[in-house]
Amino acid sequence: MAQPVTDPAAAKSTGMDVSLEHIVKAYGEHVVLDDVSLSVREGEVCAIIGPSGAGKSTLLRCINLLERPDSGTIRVGDTTIDAGQEVGGKQLHGLRRQVGMVFQSFNLFPHLTVLRNIALPQERVLGRSRAEAEDRAMELLQRVGLGDKPAQYPSRCSGGQQQRVAIARALALDPKVMLFDEPTSALDPELGLEVLAVMRELADEGMTMIVVTHEMQFARDVSDHLIVMGHGTVLEEGQPEKIFTDPATDRTRRFLRAVLER
Amino acid sequence: MTVLQDWLGFLPQLASGLWVSVVVCLAAIVVGLPLGLALALGSSAGSRALRWPAIAVVEIGRGAPALVVLQVFYFGLPSAGLTLSSTMAACLALALTTAAYTSEIIRGGLQAVPRGELEATEALGMSRPDALRFVVIPQGIRVAIPPLMGFGVLIFQATSLAYTIALPELLGRAYSIGSSTFQYLSVLALAGLMYAAVTIPASLLTDRVERRMSRHLA
Numbered sequence A: 001m002a003q004p005v006t007d008p009a010a011a012k013s014t015g016m017d018v019s020l021e022h023i024v025k026a027y028g029e030h031v032v033l034d035d036v037s038l039s040v041r042e043g044e045v046c047a048i049i050g051p052s053g054a055g056k057s058t059l060l061r062c063i064n065l066l067e068r069p070d071s072g073t074i075r076v077g078d079t080t081i082d083a084g085q086e087v088g089g090k091q092l093h094g095l096r097r098q099v100g101m102v103f104q105s106f107n108l109f110p111h112l113t114v115l116r117n118i119a120l121p122q123e124r125v126l127g128r129s130r131a132e133a134e135d136r137a138m139e140l141l142q143r144v145g146l147g148d149k150p151a152q153y154p155s156r157c158s159g160g161q162q163q164r165v166a167i168a169r170a171l172a173l174d175p176k177v178m179l180f181d182e183p184t185s186a187l188d189p190e191l192g193l194e195v196l197a198v199m200r201e202l203a204d205e206g207m208t209m210i211v212v213t214h215e216m217q218f219a220r221d222v223s224d225h226l227i228v229m230g231h232g233t234v235l236e237e238g239q240p241e242k243i244f245t246d247p248a249t250d251r252t253r254r255f256l257r258a259v260l261e262r
Numbered sequence B: 001m002t003v004l005q006d007w008l009g010f011l012p013q014l015a016s017g018l019w020v021s022v023v024v025c026l027a028a029i030v031v032g033l034p035l036g037l038a039l040a041l042g043s044s045a046g047s048r049a050l051r052w053p054a055i056a057v058v059e060i061g062r063g064a065p066a067l068v069v070l071q072v073f074y075f076g077l078p079s080a081g082l083t084l085s086s087t088m089a090a091c092l093a094l095a096l097t098t099a100a101y102t103s104e105i106i107r108g109g110l111q112a113v114p115r116g117e118l119e120a121t122e123a124l125g126m127s128r129p130d131a132l133r134f135v136v137i138p139q140g141i142r143v144a145i146p147p148l149m150g151f152g153v154l155i156f157q158a159t160s161l162a163y164t165i166a167l168p169e170l171l172g173r174a175y176s177i178g179s180s181t182f183q184y185l186s187v188l189a190l191a192g193l194m195y196a197a198v199t200i201p202a203s204l205l206t207d208r209v210e211r212r213m214s215r216h217l218a
């Protein structure tokens, strides 16, 4: 992984970062995100941890509007969206162009080969030619250690391989921010390591990343910024090392004790 | 012996009847299937202006027996100022039935595409039409192909209903031979065998295709 994935010049000119302000999301009576704010600087790796049902996935999915918040502001790079108002197609497209997402369940297209999975979105979203898109796909496959798999169908790949393909598919669109929702939860531990290694390299290259994870080791070692969520709010945030060694709230302490003692 | 001789005598007429049956069946499928896909997309569309008319056509097409639709097209439409030949009426009526039934089969196929893949297309910034064209429809159709082929066999058999509108298809031919020779049992048995000669291989093929289709889609 020699060259960085994002173009630093382009990134700087937009003062790239992500910020969410006062995000509120309820399903009926049930308030899932209660006035959550968060900001992530360019090149920063932000890890989000917290108990099941805390609202981590929902928060992540609000960033690219897979989930529509009831109110609040979402800003990614040069796109600002007021969730309380009508969101135009152009705005939505502008937002999603800058954000890549990796899901717990990979969500590859099973009827397409690994290569086509990565090339198709480039052709349709960025208008790249087929040759260009497939070249880029091959380059990324090599980077994630799957240079020998382009012609394979996803069902013939291990979970760890599928997740790396999914990462390559998202990277191929040159996003400025990558969102990961428990990318290793569906994997056996040793397969999860392959994926974590790729994510680690991505972080080293300076990709801005927001990672919901149950991998405490990853959160502690790789992230620059740690957010602990509980019951739809941010319980605590700051330096990972500090939070792991000296949590400020009782709830964080209880959560960390529970997960670390497992 | 004599049965075989009779059958040889019937065969030319019945074969031309079979040909008519096959052509009408193919026409119904060629017209009905794209319409079925359109109705499937329409009846799962977000906009009500698209959804309700599509659902109405599907429900009417499935609710009305094919025989009734056939009669309406042939005997009913002339009083509304539209006169169709029996071939045309048979093709259109069976196409409507095909569209209505296949739209439900296709819709089932489209819905079988996991929600997560649609979310992936959204997250990748792909447009909704692109998501349908490249992700949902190819997979949905693949899931739908075996039941669609099964339906094709049914609609082929349903062409026999067109004998009621004087279409010279297989059953019609058999019937007219029967009424001039009174050898109903013999000629109808041969006609039945000829239907089976088409439907049995088609069903076997359907089974094979079904097994092949389930390969990549885990």
Ligand SMILES: Nc1ncnc2c1ncn2[C@@H]1O[C@H](COP(=O)(O)OP(=O)(O)OP(=O)(O)O)[C@@H](O)[C@H]1O
Residues within 6 Å of the ligand: A027, A032, A050, A051, A052, A053, A054, A055, A056, A057, A058, A059
């Ligand atoms: N579509 C939905 N309809 C109703 N409630 C929902 C929906 N999606 C999520 N929720 C609820 O919102 C809350 C937060 O869910 P979310 O998936 O964001 O939690 P999470 O922190 O990601 O949990 P986990 O660690 O289990 O993935 C949960 O109580 C969940 O039941």
Ligand SMILES: [Mg+2]
Residues within 6 Å of the ligand: A056, A057, A058, A182
């Ligand atoms: Mg979650």
